[in-house]
């Protein structure tokens with residue numbers, strides 16, 4: 001059983017409190033923490049790049065730089081050829097200044113880097129420019145140095161946080177290091193796992209610096225990383241009535257595919273029955289493509305009534321459109337007070353006609369950043385600047401569990417509970433992927449999951465299926481490619 005804190009995610013302020021607890025509570029000097037951080041990062045360097053012997057360490061003005069100076073000294077003492085570039089001249093008294101003095105006393109020259117100067121020859125760059133102290137977009141010369149390091153074609157190890165990434169939000173206000181590996185210290189910062197972070201961190205490893213478990217047991221994390229999970233095995237006497245009946249509503253003219261993908265995903269994810277209410281013109285194609293779906297022509301709300309009477313879960317939005325037809329079905333579905341997954345135009349209609357859901361009604365909203373922006377009445381850039389705040393605000397405002405999709409999808413519940421999905425890949429940013437997710441979550445609701453469970457399990461299964469399908473390449477990855485790996489994951493056939 002790995003330590004519980006391994007999946008815990010913290011804000012920068014919470015990690016600073018952990019640092020303080022180690023220093024003040026356990027009496028471990030900040031400088032000793034810095035030495036341990038450097039040692040942990042150096043050990044990771046040797047583990048991941050065992051042949052490397054020539055490194056360049058780029059040190060910023062604060063304690064992140066201090067980590068870099070001590071790593072440079074440890075590498076030098078281990079016989080590495082080490083070049084150290086500093087963004088600033090030596091100044092101040094603190095741990096970072098002490099680390100720099102130790103580095104120079106130990107025989108490692110520190111050179112002030114000036115914009116335009118060539119980088120030293122190295123087999124690996126160590127990014128010790130900024131960590132949790134980044135407070136604004138990197139200015140000159142830091143931004144020029146970051147761009148030079150990124151352009152070097154040489155592997156990059158980032159200490160604690162890739163410089164330029166906001167460790168609280170996963171947003172990069174300016175340029176940022178694109179590392180191959182990030183070794184983060186003491187507490188995993190929540191901003192390392194969502195938004196622009198996956199493009200900057202490379203692989204993320206947590207170094208706990210030999211601190212006792214009691215340190216984390218006293219801390220309340222801000223969020224958690226999703227853990228691999230699947231549904232429990234089906235009882236031998238299972239029958240379709242026990243696995244619910246999903247009714248998918250959508251598919252206006254020209255968007256039959258969305259409704260089919262959603263319905264098929266709901267079947268594959270284990271719903272007992274799946275009905276589809278859509279335009280009459282789609283029925284022949286739907287019946288031919290997936291006869292297990294029960295396709296019904298819904299030319300208006302009155303056609304929905306008998307279907308709503310039989311359904312146990314609603315999935316509303318794939319290909320629904322925002323016209324009179326879609327709007328009328330959407331209104332009827334929302335008034336049915338059944339467990340509900342709202343996606344795509346179902347969300348855009350909600351942005352036009354906001355309402356708060358009853359707390360006892362399981363509801364999951366699955367916006368991408370643009371839909372989230374419309375629901376919040378802001379622009380998409382604002383959502384990207386703080387995905388955590390956006391997801392939590394939506395959950396509280398609508399009284400629903402919210403999946404804020406994108407790199408590192410977030411799952412937020414009213415009251416602040418939040419999980420982060422560590423899986424998924426850019427190949428999944430293609431048409432139909434959202435329709436699949438909607439169907440999977442609806443099927444999990446139909447099998448008895450709560451809104452929180454269905455959202456977290458659905459997002460995790462969907463993203464892990466996407467990663468397995470991407471083993472054939474992220475380019476050309478189609479939504480339908482996820483259905484086979486999804487089935488394997490649901491049956492526990494893929495670790």
Ligand SMILES: NC(=O)C1=CN([C@@H]2O[C@H](COP(=O)(O)OP(=O)(O)OC[C@H]3O[C@@H](n4cnc5c(N)ncnc54)[C@H](O)[C@@H]3O)[C@@H](O)[C@H]2O)[C@H](O)CC1
Pocket residue numbers: 016019030033034037060061062063064065067129130131132133134135136137138139142159160161185
């Ligand atoms: N005991 C501990 O706290 C430990 C900390 N570790 C490392 O310390 C950094 C955090 O260090 P800090 O000095 O707070 O900030 P940074 O080094 O990240 O930033 C340096 C400094 O730079 C200034 N600054 C911020 N943004 C910019 C900018 N865009 N342009 C110019 N200057 C900027 C600001 O004044 C910052 O203070 C943490 O990440 C760890 O790496 C140890 O590893 C463990 C113990």
Ligand SMILES: [K+]
Pocket residue numbers: 064127128129130131158159160161162163
């Ligand atoms: K860094």
